Amino acid sequence: MLILICFLSIFTVYTTGFLIGPILEEMSSELNQSISNLSQLAAITFLGWGIGGPIAGIMTDKLGGKRVLLFGLAGVVLSNFSILLTSNYTILLCLRFAAGLFCGSVPATCISTLGELLSGKKRVIGMGLATSGIAIGMLIGLPSVAYITSFFGWRGGFVALGILCAFVVLCVFILFPNLKGKKNHTISRQFSWVKNPKTWHIIGGNICERFITAVFLTYISLLLIEKFKLQIQDISTLLPYILLGATPGALLAGPFGSLKNCFQYISLMALLQGFLMVFVFTIEITFLMTTISGFCLMFLSQTSRPMVMNSLTNVAPKAKGSIIGFYSTSNQLGHMLGASIMGFGYAIGGIKTAGPICIFVSLIACILYFRIHLSEKSD
Missing domain, CATH: 1.20.1250.20 (MFS general substrate transporter like domains)
Structure with a gap:
């Protein structure tokens, strides 16, 4: 319930x-x-x-x-x-x-x-x-x-x-x-997670992932219009099927998140999102492959999200609210950066610039997440 x-x-x-x-x-x-x-x-x-x-x-x-x-x-x-x-x-x-x-x-x-x-x-x-x-x-x-x-x-x-x-x-x-709140929490205890480098690797990777999601959601309709000459009514019918990929992604997050080396898989998911953006926006592929790639992108994006949130609550077991609140802000930061930076990219090189921009961002996310995997492995 x-x-x-x-x-x-x-x-x-x-x-x-x-x-x-x-x-x-x-x-x-x-x-x-x-x-x-x-x-x-x-x-x-x-x-x-x-x-x-x-x-x-x-x-x-x-x-x-x-x-x-x-x-x-x-x-x-x-x-x-x-x-x-x-x-x-x-x-x-x-x-x-x-x-x-x-x-x-x-x-x-x-x-x-x-x-x-x-x-x-x-x-x-x-x-x-x-x-x-x-x-x-x-x-x-x-x-x-x-x-x-x-x-x-x-x-x-x-x-x-x-x-x-x-x-x-x-x-x-x-x-x-x-649930009763922890009224004896001091500011220093609530934000003790700030000193943990793992926090910033996770948050940084999440910002990069939300960046990619924002670019995709903002520009996929424009891509379908420019590349495949679809009408708005066609896009409104098609988009739900692409976005549907997020639902099985969320459901499969549990089995993935319970794996011992989950950040190894999260780093791979982040990298794949960048390659899928290149596939969708930069390489000439068919309409069907564009749709399938978009579905897969949403699947990967949603699969990693619960795993990231769970990892953050493990970083701050006594201050879950404050760290998840900060995570929420990182989502919005990623969305704003994605929309704004891609806006400049579109002005300079058109919609195909989404691929190179996002593959670069996905590499950053992959490195940040994989560093967590390496640190956990050494521990």
Whole structure:
């Protein structure tokens, strides 16, 4: 039941976080704002997310996960319903920033709680199942928002997610375990993991992986349009099948994560992601191979994620919340770096530059992860 609640919580907040994409055109026509302006609503959401994650992690260690999770989810409910009251662009920016703050608190709290209550193989499997809510959110949540928008307008998506999130709040209130926080934690104890080099190798590798994911998700639609002359409606049908690769990846993370030398495999996965990006964006391959490669890329990306989170909770067994909160921020940093650096790459050399950029980044991730493997082997 705990894993199911965490799954629903993560599904809800990630769908809320990525909500702007499917409703951009509808919002633009109603609010008389350009697409580029409204795109900033998504950017500011993830800025808030990056700030909210580490704060929530610290508070989870101090107060316990249930309080923080209820606070975060309740904030998501309020921010979603508040959208009904305004059409002012500045207020919408503020509401989306607030939504990001609240959304960011949810995954960090869920993962740290799972890390506290589960151990070994069960912990990795639990984290994998819970974080599969990210993939399911993209696969089911966002298309559902688009469907609701077609009937009820762009505000309908916010209302639907507000109602769903209110239901999750009720589930958390009734069923989520009420763990006591560690109120005697000092700042030095909460951040003792900062001095451990292993932390930075893991975080650095994760930033590189999220960099690659961001480039893929941001530019795959453009690639399909430029290279294969697909229409937007064709892409909206195809993308869920590519993103579906993340779901089995999350489910298989448990068996991989329980292996003794898991970082040996994580380093290989990181390197393969870079090669797949070259395969998709730089080398001339068929449409079918592009689709299969994209599926495999999402599979590898999601498989490594729970393994990385589990390793971080092992690094900081007494401060799981704070380290997972920092991990959450590293995700957003990777996303922002990927989108921005590839933007320069696209301006210089077109979409084919995604391959060389990402293979370089994947090599960095591979080296960082493999250094952890070597250090563990020597121990």
